[in-house]
Amino acid sequence: MAYVIALPCVDVKDKACVGECPVDCIYEGPRKMYIHPDECVDCGACEPVCPMEAIFYEDAVPDEWDGYRTTDREVFAEVGSPAGAESAGPLPTDHPVVAGAPVREQG
Amino acid sequence: MTDAVTHTGSGNGLLQLVPKAEAKQSMKDFKSDQEVRWCPGCGDYAILAAVQGFMPELGLAKENIVFVSGIGCSSRFPYYMNTYGMHSIHGRAPAIATGLATSRRDLSVWVVTGDGDALSIGGNHLIHALRRNVNLKILLFNNRIYGLTKGQYSPTSEVGKITKSTPMGSLDAPFNPVSLAIGAEASFVARTIDSDRKHLTDTLRQAADHPGTALIEIYQNCNIFNDGAFDALKDKQQAQETLIHLEHGQPIRFGTDRTRGVLRNQATGDLEVVTVTAHNEADILVHDAHSTSPTTAFALSRLADPDTLHHTPIGVFRNIQRPVYDTAMADQLDTAVDQKGKGDLAALLAGTDTWTVES
Ligand code: SF4
Ligand code: SF4
Ligand code: SF4
Numbered sequence: 001m002a003y004v005i006a007l008p009c010v011d012v013k014d015k016a017c018v019g020e021c022p023v024d025c026i027y028e029g030p031r032k033m034y035i036h037p038d039e040c041v042d043c044g045a046c047e048p049v050c051p052m053e054a055i056f057y058e059d060a061v062p063d064e065w066d067g068y069r070t071t072d073r074e075v076f077a078e079v080g081s082p083a084g085a086e087s088a089g090p091l092p093t094d095h096p097v098v099a100g101a102p103v104r105e106q107g
Numbered sequence: 108m109t110d111a112v113t114h115t116g117s118g119n120g121l122l123q124l125v126p127k128a129e130a131k132q133s134m135k136d137f138k139s140d141q142e143v144r145w146c147p148g149c150g151d152y153a154i155l156a157a158v159q160g161f162m163p164e165l166g167l168a169k170e171n172i173v174f175v176s177g178i179g180c181s182s183r184f185p186y187y188m189n190t191y192g193m194h195s196i197h198g199r200a201p202a203i204a205t206g207l208a209t210s211r212r213d214l215s216v217w218v219v220t221g222d223g224d225a226l227s228i229g230g231n232h233l234i235h236a237l238r239r240n241v242n243l244k245i246l247l248f249n250n251r252i253y254g255l256t257k258g259q260y261s262p263t264s265e266v267g268k269i270t271k272s273t274p275m276g277s278l279d280a281p282f283n284p285v286s287l288a289i290g291a292e293a294s295f296v297a298r299t300i301d302s303d304r305k306h307l308t309d310t311l312r313q314a315a316d317h318p319g320t321a322l323i324e325i326y327q328n329c330n331i332f333n334d335g336a337f338d339a340l341k342d343k344q345q346a347q348e349t350l351i352h353l354e355h356g357q358p359i360r361f362g363t364d365r366t367r368g369v370l371r372n373q374a375t376g377d378l379e380v381v382t383v384t385a386h387n388e389a390d391i392l393v394h395d396a397h398s399t400s401p402t403t404a405f406a407l408s409r410l411a412d413p414d415t416l417h418h419t420p421i422g423v424f425r426n427i428q429r430p431v432y433d434t435a436m437a438d439q440l441d442t443a444v445d446q447k448g449k450g451d452l453a454a455l456l457a458g459t460d461t462w463t464v465e466s
């Protein structure tokens with residue numbers, strides 16, 4: 001179990017969460033941030049600072065964003081465990097659920 | 108029995124006394140059902156995850172693992188491990204763990220303590236566990252502050268530190284836990300960092316493999332009362348110049364392109380940090396964690412500047428084999444039985460040498 005990031009982050013990505021994470025396990029995708037499920041230590045520091053309230057514990061994701069329960073886990077199935085977002089750099093692609101999300105209107 | 112044991116090191120023969128798990132374990136097996144109640148972002152979460160992630164590698168029966176803690180934030184640890192545990196008395200975890208380890212050699216006994224618990228009220232218990240070389244693994248979470256009581260200076264706080272109990276700055280010279288442990292005859296002493304999962308896990312592995320007391324100092328961020336205390340070692344850029352990775356058998360070099368190194372000053376015998384040149388490269392100190400003399404390990408522990416943390420070595424400083432207290436005690440008991448037969452506790456208590464005090 002770990003924390004995950006749901007739809008409200010898509011096209012926002014202000015990265016307020018990144019600075020809070022003590023283990024640097026929040027990775028940047030093209031449209032959304034992703035929490036590494038094995039590197040996350042469940043410390044809960046990211047959740048309250050998210051201005052979009054996009055971060056949830058895996059089993060507490062609201063039903064409307066049910067698809068986001070597994071986006072973060074699945075995106076890392078191919079990437080593996082880079083052990084640190086800062087040195088790993090951004091992920092090349094988004095999870096299909098994220099890639100297919102409607103584009104957020106600016107403003 | 109299954110092939111649950113993936114632990115290949117054979118250094119700690121005493122581990123053979125602890126029953127193995129019947130099935131392959133995963134990290135989940137070591138998580139308890141208790142809600143973790145440290146402040147969000149506390150370094151303790153990272154240490155907990157690393158320990159829970161490492162335990163399956165040992166493959167020991169959970170019922171034969173015990174985590175004993177004292178008092179402080181770190182000491183909540185046993186609640187979160189799905190093993191036996193004891194949240195004991197302030198500073199007394201090493202004493203209680205000593206009793207357990209010596210009387211129940213089929214247990215894997217771990218102590219979780221902090222800089223306040225271990226080095227202030229518990230200083231005495233810690234040094235005696237270390238000199239006895241009881242088969243304990245001691246995890247000392249060092250955040251250089253009292254967190255549970257909301258931010259007073261601790262025995263590892265730097266001189267001049269302003270806290271609630273030192274409004275004009277701390278006057279106390281801090282303890283260096285690694286130096287202290289080496290001075291107290293510890294047979295295994297290491298240092299690691301909460302957020303470096305790989306290094307922390309590797310250090311746990313080496314400690315578990317050590318017969319006798321292993322002390323691991325873990326630099327831990329208290330993000331509420333002493334946030335960023337170890338940032339100089341965590342920031343990727345800065346760490347290049349501040350962190351020294353100790354590896355047994357390897358020359359002690361660090362810095363961008365490993366251009367810095369540790370050299371022994373031939374005149375004073377002390378260690379110093381130098382720029383590596385073609386001229387001195389061959390003389391750069393090679394780390395020998397197994398050296399019988401503690402002198403060089405101690406000198407390494409003094410390299411770091413307590414204020415800036417520049418030149419902080421991490422890794423295993425000292426790892427030597429010497430008689431383990433539990434084994435020696437068991438042998439002595441066997442000898443006593445051989446020579447004098449099985450004892451009779453009731454008879455001993457009643458005794459033969461009694462007297463009456465008359466008024
Ligand atoms: S703080 Fe929230 S919105 Fe901002 S990047 Fe993190 S998850 Fe996305
Ligand atoms: S819960 Fe903690 S470790 Fe996990 S992503 Fe959030 S800040 Fe990082
Ligand atoms: S006070 Fe500090 S050490 Fe204690 S739980 Fe909070 S962050 Fe962790």
